[in-house]
Amino acid sequence: MSEFDDDLRVLPLAVSDGKPGHAFGGHVHPAWNIGSNPNGGYLLALAAAAMRQAVPAQADPLSITVHYLRPGLADQPCQVDVQTLRSGRALSTVRATLLQQGKARLEVLAATGDLADQAGPVLSLAMPEIPAPDLCLARSGDAQGVQLPILQRLDVRLHPQQVPSRAGGKARLSGWVRFRDGRAPDALACLLFADAFPPAVFGLLGMVGWVPTIELTVHVRRRPVPGWMLGEFWTHDLSHGRVVEDGALWDASGQLVAQSRQLALVR
Secondary structure, three states, rough: OOOOHOOOOOOOOOOOOOOOOOEEEEEHHHHEEEEEEEOOHHHHHHHHHHHHHHHHHHHHHEEEEEOOOOOOOOOOOEEEEEEEEEOOOOOEEEEOOOOOEEEEEEEEEEEEEEEOOOOOOOOOOOOOOOOHHHHOOOOOOOHHHOOOHHHHHHEEEOOOOOOOOEEOOOEEEEEEEEEEEOOOOHHHHHHHHOOOOOOOOHHHOOOOOOOEEEEEEEEEOOOOOOOOOEEEEEEEEEOEEEEEEEEEEEEEOOEEEEEEEEEOOOO
């Protein structure tokens, strides 16, 4: 089993008090931290791993939105409460709450389905041309001024002309990402990778410090093929200490596999 799959493992719990739905128990692994806090994409993938157990025939998160209520707690147990709001022939709507120490850490709402069902006309966003992974620069905690335990698990390479180091550039960043243990990417990996790069606003402002996510939405469009994935992230909207960042992920074959948008604080 890969490190990612092992760290997403959740087991069913008994549901008490007549509450509808399912409950799952898991553990928030500290290897996915940004500083002392668990990465938001990892927490989202952990919740999605529980959600797919509730709807196994429609387990792919086609559209998934998470609101981060408070920081997760690393190296602590968690509970994920899951409720299927609607189950249809092609889609299900599922809600989840990830709790730690009795407090909700994130709320998730997803439309799930089967990405194997691909038919009809296609219009897609072309993959940008950037230097090959070997010509890109490894993401570094030293360069960012913060410990990045997540880089024990992920290999992230940044476009050498977009590495955020000082103010004055563009609020755009691209690069490559893969699991260090060789695990192939899938839909859950897309949720993690959509939040695994430095904030694009760093290219404009320099290393401004903490940019915590308030809300993140990921649309998973296709199942990725094995290999490196390319991510590109940009923002055109920064004001009042809040930023909207858009992103896209392509797989090794050049197909667009996911798109994202998040609202974050700039501190």
